[in-house]
Amino acid sequence: MSTDSALRIVWVYPDLLSTYGDRGNLLILAQRARLRGIPVQSEEIxxxxxxxxxxxVYLLAGGEDAPQTLAAERMLADGGLRRAVEHGAIVFAVCAGYQLVGSSFAARGRQYAGLDLYDLSSDRGPSRAVGELAGPVDPALTLPLLTGFENHGGRTHLGPGVRPLATVSVGVGNDGHTEGAWTKGFIGTYAHGPALSRNPALADLVLRWATGRDSLEPLDDTWHDKLRNERLAALAARGKDLRHVA
Ligand SMILES: NC(=O)CC[C@H](N)C(=O)O
Incomplete structure (x- = not known):
């Protein structure tokens, strides 16, 4: 982002990929930038x-199998996202969007080619993962606990080019052990909720990457904290062990 221009945030294919309130990721990201005086231009493509x-910044959201395969086909033919990533753009991808930036993903009984932008691939798991998802984030990112909601049939396998975003305390994520993936400029996650509302620190990480700033002024996170605390208390009430979670 150059200093005299607006931060351009693109939500890719809202007509195909938009489940469980994932549009909130665009709203949260744009608002947290504006509150810091960073001009924003949001685009829904x-x-x-x-x-x-x-x-x-490019946002990819969740989707059912059929729209996901169509989105992959169109994005591969389009090539714009690949060019953007080659120019250093930042990608925040959720669930179906996360799966389709890898080399391949499973849908409707077979494997489909993904965009192969990051070192991961997905296949089908033995059961659908539905419910709360929580776990400590990779300490290298110094972020608080990841919390979200997941609903997916796929399982994701990471190559050496990415690191797990979190380890799983509750839920399934990639495979029951790790959740999501990251490398500088990329975050993939199975967390809906939307993820950036339940994890505003993740939104700020994306903004720091996008602006090149080392730090951003703190915001009033009262309502995000209430949401986080309510969700975590619900897990604790169901007897989930979150003691080892920061
Ligand atoms: N919620 C989603 O985005 C689902 C992604 C994918 N269709 C799966 O079931 O794994």
Missing amino acids: RTDEPIPSDAD
Whole structure:
């Protein structure tokens, strides 16, 4: 992002990929930037539009199998997201969006080619993972506990080019042990909720990457904290052991 221009945030294919309130990720990211005085330009690029390759941040959301395969096909043919990533754009991808930035993913009984932007691939798990997802984030990122809601049939396998975003205390995530993936400029997660509302520190990490700033002024996170605490208390009430979770 250059200093005199707005931060350009693109939500890719809201008409295909948009489940469980994932549009909230766009709203939260844009609002947390604006509250810091960072001008923002949000764009929703639908399936029949070319994906711009010169934006700063790209958001991909969840989707059912059929829309996910269509989205992958269109994105591969379009090429805009690949060009953007090659220019250093940041990608925040949730669930179906997370799976389709890997080399391949499973849907409707077979494997489909993904965009192969990051070192991960997905196949089908033995059961659907549905419910709360929580766990400590990779200490290298110094973020608080990840909390979210998951609903997916896929399981994701990480290569050496990415690191797990979190380890799983509650839920399934990638495989019951790790959840999501990251490398500088990329975060993938199975967390809906939306993820950036339940994890505002993750939104700020994306903003720090996008602006090149080492730190951002703190915001009033009262309502995010209430939501986080309510969700974590619900897990504790169900006897989930979160003691080892920061
Ligand atoms: N919630 C989602 O995005 C689901 C992703 C994918 N269709 C799966 O079931 O694994």
